[in-house]
Amino acid sequence: MNILLRGRDIPDLHKLDVYLKHGGYEGLKKALSMKPAEVIELVKASGLRGRGGAGFPTGLKWSFIPQNEPVKYVTVNCDESETGTFKDREIIETNPHQLIEGALICAYAIQATAVYIYLRGEFWDQGHALDGYIEEARKAGLVFDNIAGSGWSCPVYTHLGAGAYICGEETALLESLEGKMGQPRVRPPFPANKGGGLYGEPTVINNVETLTNVPWIMVQGAEEYKKIGTEQSAGTKIFCVSGHVEKPGNYELPLGITMRELLYTHAGGIRGGKQIKAILPSGGSGPIMRVNGNDDAILDTKLSYEDMAKAGSILGSASIIVMDEDTDIAWVATKAIQFFKHESCGKCTPCREGTYWLEKVCERIMANEAQLSDIDLVSNIAKNMQGMTLCALGDFAANPIIHTVKLFPEDFKKHIAQPSAPAVKKAAQPAPAGD
Amino acid sequence: MALTEKYGELIQKTFAKYPDKRSAVMPMLHLAQQEYGWVSPEGIQEVAEICEMDPTQVKSIAGFYTMYSESPKGKYWLQVCTDLACALGGADKFYEDLKAELGVEDGGTTEDGLFTVEHVMCLAACDKAPMLQCNFHFEEKLDMEKMRKRLAEWRAEAAKAK
Known part of the structure; x- marks a missing residue:
């Protein structure tokens, strides 16, 4: 069932008249007929959890906003930059008004002054298109002044970033919106508190999905929403499937379906009839899962927040990167660390220096020029980054190293045990643009 | 102050979005880059004056974000994603082939000044690998045959513009 990707069932849903014909902005009108606190209670009762990766209960997040503050903000996180994630993009392309409507309901619930939709700069075309959709809604009296005749007003603005993964981290996003380098803030104060949010005002930051x-x-x-999914993971989720599957793409399915169903029933199975070797279930940043072929019971793991945690990984943003039997996991780890080295904002020493050295040693391993002790060295560097940084990027960068070395030691050792083997073509390339 | 003269209305509209002029620095840097083809020292100076900021602060922001180019680029700025998910879909090989086709190294610009080629991190199109963005517009599900066709189209477009 499609709640979010309804644009697949309804042609031209991005147009306001089509959206209105299919029940568009009815949710907002219903919210406007209720008290703000009632709206928060309803969202709390639905069990909706944040889809950006952390899975924090959405209604609870909204309830942290102090009611007596005169200025408050809603910020929509559309920085979508995690490797393997491409869900928010499809939402804003095919169902943009549902996002605008959802953001306005949140704004009404916390009585916000304004909504800012922060898009990664590469969503240049999508960001400009979104400006057009907002303008359409404004002309129809559904955003900005006297919304739907309720007497309540709230502007919605877009803001384009300029290429920085770190701006998906909520406090870095706020810094970026304020016209600064996107570097995470020290917490507390948290964004929901006075002094911690956008321009120092209490702010809700929610993901597009x-x-x-x-x-x-x-x-x-x-109640209807809670009927979908599992007890602790209500609703549907967009699973972004990429890598070695026959049919990569977005799949909106109830939370709690199994990995096997997602990959084999929906994504067409492993490309070329090969065996599956590994899964990164939350892009480059989550712990890798070892899969010993297509019959492995780990594929029966349910895709929910609680079941993925039990399986030793995370659901995160559900950006599922699939790797077949021919994939060199040391190469995967190197690719991942190249990403994080490039995207580290440089504020915290363990992350800035750690990613730099991890990249160097991983590239040395890939060049078959490393010693056995280098495998311990990368684990050691990574462990010294964990929990030592202001934001989660330091942990994210450590994850692909710690878990790949632990679960696939043979893939690292083969680069060392056979010094005479032909050097594997380097995953390493010169630093990416802008480094 | 070419930007304020040419884009006065747009600049005022941008200021109106935020309670603070400094928040307009990123949109203004995008504007300067569109106008001059890159974020030139003159562009930095102009943006600093528009946002009432120190040019050094503006320069630090231009340096932090990868989409601001601090050197001139070719008319078509091709940024190929070679990040993990795309690499599993053949992006590394595609990137090598593209560089060979154009006769440039990573980050290089063709002699005719038409194409700059570089590799970038994830662009949120992992299901459509290999892919690239050309002047921030996405080109997806590429192979070299499709790419040669696009290159020819861009060359024809550039010749026509002359």
Whole structure:
């Protein structure tokens, strides 16, 4: 069932008249007929959790905003930059009004002054298109002044970033919106508190996918939403499947379906009839899962926040990168660390220096020029980054090393045990643009 | 102050979005880059004056974000994603072939000044690998045959513009 990717079923859903014909902005109108606190209670009762990766209960997040502050903000995180993630892009391309509507419901619930939609700069075309959709809604009286005749007003603006993964981290995003380098802030104060949010005002920061659920919840009710998914993971989720599958793409499915069903029933199975070797279930940043072929019971793991945690990984943003039996996991780890080295903002020493050295040693391993002790060295560097940085990027960067070395030691050792083997073509390339 | 003269209305509209002029620095840097083809020292100076900031601060922001180019680029700025998910879909080989086709190294510009080629991190199109962005517009599900066709189209477009 599609709540979020309804644009696949309804042609031209991005146009306001089509969206209105299919129940568009009814959720907002319902919210406007309720008290703000009631809206928060409804979202709380639905069990909706943040889809950006952390899975924090959405209604609870909204309830942290102090009611007596005169200026408050909603910031929509559309920085979508995690390797393997491409869901928010499809939402803003095919169902943009549902996002705008969801953001406005949130704004009403916390009585916000304005909504800012922060898009990664590479969503240049999508960002400009979104400006057009907002303008369409404004002309129809659904955003900015006296929304739907309710007397309540709230502007919605877009803001384009300029190429920085770190701006998906919520406090770095706020810095970027304020016209600064996107570097994470020290917490507390948290964004929901006075002094911690955008321009120092209490701020809710929600992912695109999270907010796009909200209009459906308003119309259908919390109980209907809870019927989808598992007890602790309500609703549907967009799974971004990429890598060695026959049919990569976005799949919106109820939370709690198994990895096997996702990959084999929906994504067409492993490309070329090969065996599966590994899965990165949350892009480059989550712990890798070892899969010993297509019959491995680990593929029966349910895709929910709780079951993925039990399996030793995370659901995160559900950016599922699949690797077949021919994949060299040392190469995967090198690719991942090249990403994080490039994207480290440089503020915290363990992350800035750690990613630099991890990249160097991983590239040495890939060049078959490393010693056996270098494998311990990378694990050691990575462990010294964990929990030592202001934001999660330091942990994210450590994950691909720690878990690949632990689960696939043979893939690293083969670069050392056979010094006479022909050097594997380097995954290493010169630093990417802008480094 | 070419930008303020030419884009006065747009600049005021941008300021109106934020409670603070400094928040306009990123949109203004995008504007300067569009106008001059890159974020030139003159562009930095102009943006600093528009946003009432120190030019050094503006330069630090231009340096932090990868989409601001601090050197002139070719008319077509091709940024190929070679990050993990795309690499599993053959992006590394595609990138090598593209560089060979154009006779340039990573980050290089063709002699005719038409194409700059570089590799970048994830662009959120992993299901459509190999892919690139050309002047921030996505080109997806590429192979070299498709790419040669696009290159020819861009060359024809550039010749026409002359």
